[in-house]
Amino acid sequence: MPLKRAKIFFIFLIMFAIFFFTNDFGLIDIEKTAIITAVGIDKGDDSEYSVTAQIAVPEASNVSSENAKTHITGHGETVGSAIKNVGDVSGWFPNLSFCNLIILGNSIAQDNVITVLDYFTKTLRIQDSAIVVLAEKEASELIEKSTPLDNISSFALQKVLLKNPGHDKDTATVDIKSFCVGYYSYTNSSYMPFIKGQEENQKNQGGSSGSSNSGMGALGSGSSGSLGSDNGLDGKGEALFDARSTALFKNGKFVGILTPDQTFMFNAITKSVSASTVEITDVPWANGNKNFLLTIERNSPKIQLDIIDGEPVLNVSLDLYCKISDQNTDSSEHSYTKNYPLPTPVKDRATQLLTSHLDSLIQTSIETDCDFLDLKLKLYRYHHDRYSQFKDSLLSVMKYSCSVNVMGQR
Secondary structure, eight states: OHHHHHHHHHHHHHHHHHHHHHTTTOOOOGGGEEEEEEEEEEEOTTSOEEEEEEEEEOOOOSSOOOOEEEEEEEEESSHHHHHHHHHHHHSSEEEOTTOOEEEEOHHHHTSOTHHHHHHHHHOSSSOTTOEEEEESSOHHHHHTOOOSSOSSHHHHHHHHHSOOBTBOOOOOOOBHHHHHHHHHSSSOEEEEEEEEEEEEOTTTTTTOOOOOOTTTTSSOTTOOSOOOOOOSTTSSSEEEEEEEEEEEEETTEEEEEEOHHHHHHHHHTTSOOTTOEEEEEEEOOTTSOEEEEEEEEEEEEEEEEEEETTEEEEEEEEEEEEEEEEEOSSSOOSOOSSSOOOOHHHHHHHHHHHHHHHHHHHHHHHHHTOOTTOHHHHHHHHOGGGHHHHTTTHHHHOEEEEEEEEEOOO
């Protein structure tokens, strides 16, 4: 028996070596493989899909080690055929294994986006953790841009969306798997970051690398109007990206926008936002109104859906433990140490401001009928006997109360 096993192993080893050295595994030549880092999907007036692939081309030399970027656009009646067309017109095999970003153009959001994303969820060529975002204009414009610090736009966007610990949790990042899970769940609701860009013209701005927040209110909460606005992305200069707004989807169709303040509150009641900062303005002070910067040490959210007297009632509460990180007073009247209670005016103003943001967040969910808080799922799990009664009207008939408690560290 041991001799028979040894013969089988020896034969298998010989066959493996033959396949390896003769390339019978059908491996693709690395010199003919296009490493795609991001894909942008748009839809033309003729219902034909246009897929722009961003390809990282390593061109290291003794002078510069910067990676060059290449954009190739393919067209097709389906997303899969458009991606295949990228390889047909270039002669390179489009490798999606390293694609971490899928950008949808605003033309895609007018229809059910799941018709586009279904291809990426079913194919094994792309990872489920790939981030999906919605561009304010065309996805191809977003891909073709560079930033002052990153030549490849997809790398710059991923830095904005996937921030390291210590940065503000101000983006509602979602991968393609989570987006589709929301679409097929009881809520039929999903969300994704809404990417705005602003032209960075160093010549006209005196070399400034900052970006203005002007135009952020062009689409208010719950807005279901046009996605496009004049943001200067039509130029050829470098651009900066703003991903603090969030696009809402109901049954795969765009229904509204969460503002940056609402996006932050959404993160605060659904995940940890420690190390994030909150600006508190117009705080009544002895010598006039002052501004403060609070750093969140930890947050404790609670979302509870109950049935009271036959009606659904939603209670959302949030406890924030903060410390003062900065203030524009004439002197440092308070310690910046961790264990220090917040002054009463600061605490009251922060509570008032954040409570209003939380209230507007829930109102946006009701107005757009987008259940991004998974309330229908809570109804199904904990009040299953009332699910059939309220499954189609939960957001419109429920009563709600929200409260934010801001406190310092003791």
